[in-house]
Each structure stands twice: as C-alpha cells, then as structure tokens.
Amino acid sequence: MAGPNFRYKHYDLQSQRAGTVIEVTLSAVNNIRLMTAANFQRFTEKLDFKYVGGVAKKSPIRLTVPDHGHWHLIVDMEGHNGLAESSVKLINSPNHVPQKRAS
Template sequence: MSKPTFRFTHYDLKEQRAGTIIEVTLSAVNNVRLMTATNFQRFKETLDYKYVGGVAKKSPLKLVIPENAHWHLIVDMEGHHGLAESKVKMVAAPQVQPKQKAS
C-alpha cells in the first residue's frame, strides 16, 4: 500500500452531525481537506477521493460538516513550501429544534 508523498497532519473528528462548524487555524497557506472515513482511507492509499475544502489562504477557515458521518480533517503541504502548524476546534454544533406543539 502506498501513501501520500507529502507531509500532512490528521485530525480524527469522530462522528459529527450535519451543520457542525469546524474552525481550522493555520500558520501558513496549506490545503485543508475534510473527508469521510471511506475517503480518508482512499486518501491514504493514494486513490481518488472526495473532500470539502481546498487551499486555505486565510486563517481561521470555517468548514461546515455536510452530512452525519465519521469525519477526518487533513492539513497538508502538497504544492506549498512546508507543513503549517494547525489547530482545529468545533465552533458550533447544530441545535436540535424542539418540536412545536400544535395550538
């Protein structure tokens, strides 16, 4: 099994609900890729994979979890001068709306 030839930092975000906002702080321009567990496995095997994100030219960057799933976040230096220092935090989880009572 091959693996990516560039350095990256991996964050396992575990199970997240759709609408959760992730804030990524970077020390330099790098790629930020938010992907499901299946796509992270494909990333590690250098197969085609899908992700949310791209080149982060400003920091902090906010990404929204698009669907309920197990998520991984990668910060990588592919195409850039070096691996940025990074920090990830959950900013907001979606609020569960109480059911409205019929009047």
C-alpha cells in the same frame, strides 16, 4: 500503508452531525480537506478521493460538515513550501437547538 508523497497532519473528528462547523487555524497557506472515513482510507492508499475544502489562504477558516457521519480533517502541504502549524476547533451548528423529548 505508504500514504501520500507529502507531509500532512490528520485529525480524526469522530462522529459529527451535519451543520457542525470546523474551525481550522493555520500558521501558513496549506490545503485543508474534510472527508469521510471511506475517503480518508482512499487518501491513505493514494486513490482518488472526495473532500470539502481546498487551499486555505486565510486563517482561521471554517468548514461545515455536510452530513452526519465519521469525519477526518487533513492539513497538508501539497503544492506549498511546508506543513503549517495547525489547530482545529469544533463549533456547534448555530441553528442546532436540542430537542426536548415528549413525555
């Protein structure tokens, strides 16, 4: 797999619940793209893909996972001067309350 023609950093977020907040800290303006495993595969094959996110002009920036599933986060320099230093932190959904099992 050749992948895109620009540098990027890949974070495999594994399985996440809908409503989980992803906090991304960047050292410069870059693109952030939160995508499903299927869309990440399309991204690496240079095919059309869908994502949540876009140009991150401020830091930190937060994205919310829209659906349960396996998610990937890409930080990339497409259209920018260089690849930013980045870090990612998962924040539990503020309205997520663990359910007690009925006995």
